[in-house]
Amino acid sequence: MTASKFVNRCPVCSRKSWRLREHLDEKHKVRNPVERRVLLAFARGRVNVKGMPCPVQRCGYDGRRVQQHLQESHRDMGQRQKRRLLAGLQWQKTLEKLRQLRRSDPHPPMATGLDLPEAGDRAPAEAEVRPSRSSPPQRRPVVEDEEEEQDDEEDMQLHHRRDHPCLPAPTSHVPRSGGTSRTSRTRRRADPDGRARPRPRLRTPQSPPSPPSPQNRCLEECRRWIPELLRDSSRRRHDVVLRYQLFGCFALLVASLYGHRAGVVRNMTAAEVREAEDGHRRDSSGYVINVRQHKTARAFGSAQLFLTPEEFGWLKSWMTIRSKLRPQTDLVFFNCNGGPVHKLTSFARDAWARMRLPGSPSLTDIRTAVATMARDTQCTEVRRQMSHLMCHDTRTADRFYAMQLSVTQLAAMRRTFDVSRGDAEQTVDE
Known part of the structure; x- marks a missing residue:
């Protein structure tokens, strides 16, 4: 079988595969064509979520185009967060299709138990929706809320800069130091009375303020x-x-x-x-x-x-x-x-x-x-x-x-x- 153009993640075991169809057949023994088609659609981000409610809290949108609503109405969110929310909707739709298939007593029988109560309703870990056919989904570890906010700000700044030239260039964020600082590696020096001196704290350099945009300068x-x-x-x-x-x-x-x-x-x-x-x-x-x-x-x-x-x-x-x-x-x-x-x-x-x-x-x-x-x-x-x-x-x-x-x-x-x-x-x- 010819390899796919994109590497996909298996929704059953979360492993990456260039031949996901063959992987489901050999590894998980998926013989039912409907079950295979539903799993492949989720792995490729091609699940139709029309008519589902908006997953954002305190948002009462219940129209037919929830994917377009996420992109246009919730502009305070970053693209990564929107893709995660959309992946959650697609996973709910996938589980709903699998439950419907199981209730119909299919033949051949279903090989996976993702829709069973003991499996839970959570989506596969770190599942993301591929934004386009040319960029495959990438696995990202779970990050802290502070890192998510910083990523969202970078996405929004790059998006604004790309669309119109009258906005200033995005400010560069100061990278977090992952290693131990030189001060923490040094030994604590003791005072004459025997007490340890506190370690001096290194100040993180502040990023310079961004210059005003030509539009503001014009005003x-x-x-x-x-x-x-x-x-x-x-x-x-x-x-x-x-x-x-x-x-x-x-x-x-x-x-x-x-x-x-x-x-x-x-x-x-x-x-x-x-x-x-x-x-x-x-x-x-x-x-x-x-x-x-x-x-x-x-x-x-x-x-x-x-x-x-x-x-x-x-x-x-x-x-x-x-x-x-x-x-x-x-x-x-x-x-x-x-x-x-x-x-x-x-x-x-x-x-x-x-x-x-x-x-x-x-x-x-x-x-x-x-x-x-x-x-x-x-x-x-x-x-x-x-x-x-x-x-x-x-x-x-x-x-x-x-x-x-x-x-x-x-x-x-x-x-x-x-x-x-x-x-x-x-x-x-x-």
Whole structure:
């Protein structure tokens, strides 16, 4: 018999074998074809678990796609832990099939007793589900909870880094020293009074803090550049180059915060800014600007921007400068002819280069990074709300009806965006 492409672990004796079918026939005398097929399916990780409840504690999911639910909803878990939970579900399904087969009084008779009460319902030790056909399951010893948490963190960091470039590189964990330290090997020295001195403890070197991501650095630079550009524009309000630098910085700010398209900033009108100022209450934590004209307005309605009092103050300062220019348009940001700024992405790239940030991303690239961040760090419901606020994924939107949020809800969503970026210091106070 030709050897298999993958080494599999026998579910009866937990031994590895390249010819598991032959091993079951010769070693365990499995003659029943149904029993052999059930055991081979578990060894290869091909057991259908549709309709089984989620194995995570306090999770009430009982839908049909529990494997997809584990991957998408429980993002706080590592891949190894998810594979172990999935292996447990597959083992339960395997035992259920074996019990059904035994009740049918099969012929030839069953050779294994995995489904019998004295065998127990525990899965074979260290059984794992193979994530793909190209990577066979590997046997791992039982580890402590602390090591499992560290492995899960490494898996999540590598997964985030692989999906979008705007997140920082994962920090390296300090390896545990498995041997005896030099201090413990030395003899204890006694004090003059005969008492033994305590052994000095070696300090484990701390890993250096990871540098902030380009997205967070962009926000920091925008908060530093925009007030300076407004101050210079108030003295030189006819300087077009200085004005376009301000437009590019503001577009980077909005794109890094919420991932909005360039059209949201380009089509913002002075009337919408005045509506946000008139609708502001004293007990509110910020201002809400509803931009009506943008690409997916028919599917999502107005694109909403939540700005803190400081950020809205920058916009008001520009509106003061704008009133002195007397443009023949109602747009907040306009070109020399009074029309929309069609080169807003180019101005944003120039501002990005002046901030000395790596690369030359467009506003669409930043929007993609924000969408990937929401997908990888949040649960399904929060990710759906964040995508809806970005006017993203029109296939799942309610056509011609938008989910308009209140000021309090938008303030909470702003905090969610900031926490996802790891920028908790900029969280909006309630």
